[in-house]
Every structure is written in structure tokens, then in C-alpha cells.
Amino acid sequence: MTTSLNRRLLLQGALAGTGLSILPLQALAQTRAAIVIIGGGFGGATAARMLKRLLPDAQVTLIEASARFTACPFSNLVIAGIRPLALQEFGYETLQREGITVINGSATDIDAASRAVTIENDMVIPYDRLILSPGIDVRWNAIEGYDEAASRRLPHAWKAGAQTALLRQQLETLENGQSVIMTIPPAPYRCPPGPYERASLIGHYLKTHKPASKLILLDGKDRFSKMDLFREAWAEHYPDQIEWRGASDDGTVRRVDPATMTVFTDFESHTAAAINVIPPQKAGWIAERAGVADATGWCPINPLSFASQLQPDIHVIGDATIAAPMPKSAFSANLQAKICAIGVARSLSGLLPASTTLANTCYSFTTPNKAISIAGVYSNAANQLQSIEGAGGVSPLGAAPSVRAAETAEATHWFETITQEAFG
Numbered sequence: 001m002t003t004s005l006n007r008r009l010l011l012q013g014a015l016a017g018t019g020l021s022i023l024p025l026q027a028l029a030q031t032r033a034a035i036v037i038i039g040g041g042f043g044g045a046t047a048a049r050m051l052k053r054l055l056p057d058a059q060v061t062l063i064e065a066s067a068r069f070t071a072c073p074f075s076n077l078v079i080a081g082i083r084p085l086a087l088q089e090f091g092y093e094t095l096q097r098e099g100i101t102v103i104n105g106s107a108t109d110i111d112a113a114s115r116a117v118t119i120e121n122d123m124v125i126p127y128d129r130l131i132l133s134p135g136i137d138v139r140w141n142a143i144e145g146y147d148e149a150a151s152r153r154l155p156h157a158w159k160a161g162a163q164t165a166l167l168r169q170q171l172e173t174l175e176n177g178q179s180v181i182m183t184i185p186p187a188p189y190r191c192p193p194g195p196y197e198r199a200s201l202i203g204h205y206l207k208t209h210k211p212a213s214k215l216i217l218l219d220g221k222d223r224f225s226k227m228d229l230f231r232e233a234w235a236e237h238y239p240d241q242i243e244w245r246g247a248s249d250d251g252t253v254r255r256v257d258p259a260t261m262t263v264f265t266d267f268e269s270h271t272a273a274a275i276n277v278i279p280p281q282k283a284g285w286i287a288e289r290a291g292v293a294d295a296t297g298w299c300p301i302n303p304l305s306f307a308s309q310l311q312p313d314i315h316v317i318g319d320a321t322i323a324a325p326m327p328k329s330a331f332s333a334n335l336q337a338k339i340c341a342i343g344v345a346r347s348l349s350g351l352l353p354a355s356t357t358l359a360n361t362c363y364s365f366t367t368p369n370k371a372i373s374i375a376g377v378y379s380n381a382a383n384q385l386q387s388i389e390g391a392g393g394v395s396p397l398g399a400a401p402s403v404r405a406a407e408t409a410e411a412t413h414w415f416e417t418i419t420q421e422a423f424g
């Protein structure tokens with residue numbers, strides 16, 4: 001069995017026990033319900049395809065702001081100059097061929113009472129069920145001075161595309177000896193290990209292209225995902241390139257000044273030629289508009305079907321949700337999409353949602369040829385998401401280069417599988 005098949009089975013296997021096999025298939029196949037999905041990323045595109053397969057007669061409509069999707073996983077390789085940005089892009093042609101109506105436009109309003117979505121050209125689309133997978137938005141000015149204009153000088157690159165290209169370009173124009181700063185927020189945020197993978201790959205770029213330059217990480221916390229593994233890799237590969245400062249070492253950034261390329265912590269200021277601000281985040285703004293986000297800025301859900309706790313007939317999946325201990329990852333969004341699709345199909349057939357087992361694996365590259373991973377397994381029984389004790393874990397410390405190399409191959413197969421499931 002190939003690794004790629006293993007990954008596919010892992011994604012599918014996590015659905016075992018959802019009760020799909022006991023669905024009254026005839027009833028399901030006949031439903032003509034209107035199901036609208038907002039956001040055609042990892043969660044939304046996967047949910048649309050799954051629903052069309054479960055309910056072939058339903059009207060499945062996907063509303064997506066961009067004509068093409070640009071994936072964040074593997075975008076840190078683009079920033080380090082190891083992978084072209086074009087390989088991150090995916091279209092919606094397969095979804096259209098499968099009978100899904102894809103509307104290229106931004107959803108601007110949701111009327112939960114009359115069950116209708118308004119799109120930017122004032123088109124109104126009614127729904128029987130609505131699924132939101134809008135990803136994240138930046139909390140502008142949560143760090144003083146960091147607004148949308150500042151992000152054009154100090155890119156976040158936490159939504160892939162133009163921001164990814166901008167950060168790449170800034171690294172390319174950096175002179176040997178000039179510094180780079182990355183600021184990292186406290187949890188929760190999209191992709192917990194993502195900043196540290198990015199740091200590793202920028203470290204690799206500096207070591208191989210600008211050896212007198214340094215990357216300073218200013219972090220709003222003292223512990224992070226796969227911390228011991230990342231620090232082991234940095235000590236081995238980038239002792240002269242990467243310096244990390246946690247919250248208790250004055251790492252929390254309070255203010256930025258794009259004009260002078262300066263960041264301010266409680267007690268110090270730091271300047272650099274390139275600054276990557278990974279800012280505090282919240283659910284994509286349409287979630288607030290729909291009334292499904294709470295005071296935290298994220299969306300409380302019922303984990304059996306990812307139904308909103310705040311609005312009827314609306315489900316929320318992916319990064320926008322409060323789904324801890326599941327991390328905000330493409331892997332989580334994929335599984336949540338499938339569980340949500342099954343939950344919607346069951347509810348349209350008059351059935352209650354069924355409990356199941358969920359999983360997540362996040363790979364991180366520490367060099368172009370080495371990767372590490374963390375895996376978790378979760379249950380949503382009793383309407384609560386909980387880690388299953390003793391399942392999951394992290395890559396071993398001190399592993400041979402061949403073990404790390406094997407994980408890069410697994411990561412690559414994972415990326416192929418997850419994008420294939422979303423976009424065909």
C-alpha cells in the first residue's frame with residue numbers, strides 16, 4: 001500500500017461510524033433542498049462535493065470571492081524560494097462539472113430569519129441550509145498601527161496569494177547582513193505550527209543566500225506546537241540564523257511603525273529590513289454578519305454536525321469555528337466538511353446527527369528535505385470535541401535524516417490528497 005493511499009484511508013477512515021451506512025439512501029437521493037456554501041477553500045469546496053455526492057438532486061451552490069483558490073499549506077516553501085506559487089492555485093471546474101453551481105463573488109449579507117444570502121451584485125440566493133467556511137480575517141489594529149495599509153509594507157502572508165509573493169520578494173531584495181523580524185500571535189490562530197515552519201524555511205534561505213542575515217522571532221507565547229522538534233532543528237541547522245524570544249522574554253509585539261520599519265514590545269524596539277507580522281485573527285467577517293460568531297470573534301458549533309449554536313439552519317466549518325482541541329488546519333477543515341455534509345444530509349432526511357471519530361495531522365518542513373509532524377485523534381461523542389487519550393503524538397526527537405525525509409514524502413502525498421478532495 002502506498003503512503004498516499006494510507007493518507008487517503010486516514011481521511012476516509014475517520015468517517016467510519018458516522019452512520020452514513022444507515023442513511024435512507026432513497027430519501028436522501030430525492031431531496032431537492034437548496035444548500036448554499038460560502039467560501040470555496042478547504043472546508044467549503046470539500047463540503048460542496050460531498051453534499052452533491054450524498055444528495056444528487058439537491059441544488060448545491062458554492063459562493064467564492066476569488067476565481068481561483070490559493071492554498072496556504074506549502075506556501076512557506078514558496079516564501080523560501082523552493083516552490084512556485086502557481087502550484088498553490090486551484091480552480092473550480094471539477095465542481096462545476098459535478099453539477100455544483102459556483103458563483104464567483106463575495107457574500108455580503110445573510111438574513112438568517114428569511115434564510116437568504118446576498119451577494120455583492122445584490123443577487124439574493126435563498127437556502128434551506130447554509131454552510132459557512134470563510135476561513136480567517138485579520139484583527140486589524142489589534143497590534144497598534146497594523147492596518148490593511150501597513151500589511152502592504154509588513155506582509156502577514158497568512159492568506160496565500162499576493163501576500164505570499166510580497167514576502168518572498170522582500171526576502172529576495174534583502175541585503176546580506178540585514179535582519180528579518182517575524183511576529184507571532186498568541187493562540188488561537190490559523191495553523192499553530194505554521195509560523196515555526198516558516199521560520200525554519202526562511203532560516204534555510206538566509207543560510208544559503210544571505211548568511212550574515214538573521215531572523216528574529218518575537219512570540220506572544222512561551223510554548224508552541226512541536227516546540228522541542230523545531231528547536232532541535234534550529235540548533236542543528238540554523239544556530240546563526242534564528243533567534244526566538246517568547247512572551248516572558250519580552251516577545252509580545254504591541255505596536256508597529258511601517259514608516260521606520262520598527263516593532264515595539266513592552267520594553268524594547270526592533271528595526272529590520274523585512275518584517276512579517278502574523279497578526280491576531282478572527283473568523284472571516286461574514287460570520288459576524290450572519291450572527292454565528294460570538295464575543296471571541298470565532299463561531300461556537302455543535303460538533304456532531306457543525307451546526308451553529310447561535311443560528312438555525314446555518315453550519316460553520318474550518319478555521320472560523322471554535323473546535324479546540326482540533327487545530328485550525330486544512331486537515332481539520334476537510335474532515336469537518338465531511339461530517340457537516342453528512343449531518344446536513346441526515347437532518348434533511350429527518351435523522352439526528354451521529355457521533356464519530358475525527359483526526360488531524362500537521363506536517364512542517366524544517367529544511368527542504370526534512371519534515372516533522374503532529375497528529376491528534378478526537379471524539380465528538382456527547383456533543384463535545386475531546387482528544388482521545390493515548391492516540392496521536394509527534395515525530396520522535398533525534399530521528400535519523402531518513403525518517404525526516406520520509407515525512408516530507410508523506411507531507412507531499414497529503415497535500416495532493418487534500419487538494420484533490422477539495423478541487424478534483
Ligand code: FAD
Pocket residue numbers: 038039040041042043044063064065066069071072073074075076105106107108133134135136157158159190191194198284285286317318319320328329330331332333361362363364
Ligand atoms: P480557507 O481555506 O481559507 O477558505 C476560505 C475561503 O472563503 C476563501 O477562499 C475566501 O476567499 C472565501 N471567503 C471568505 N469570505 C467570503 C465571502 N464573504 N464570500 C465569498 N467567499 C468568501 N493546514 C494544514 O492542514 N496543513 C498545513 O501544512 C498547513 N500549512 C499552513 C501554512 C500556512 C503558512 C498557513 C497560513 C496555513 C496553513 N494551514 C495548514 C492552515 C490551512 O490553510 C487552513 O486551516 C485552511 O485553509 C482552513 O480552511 P477554511 O475552509 O476554513 O478556510
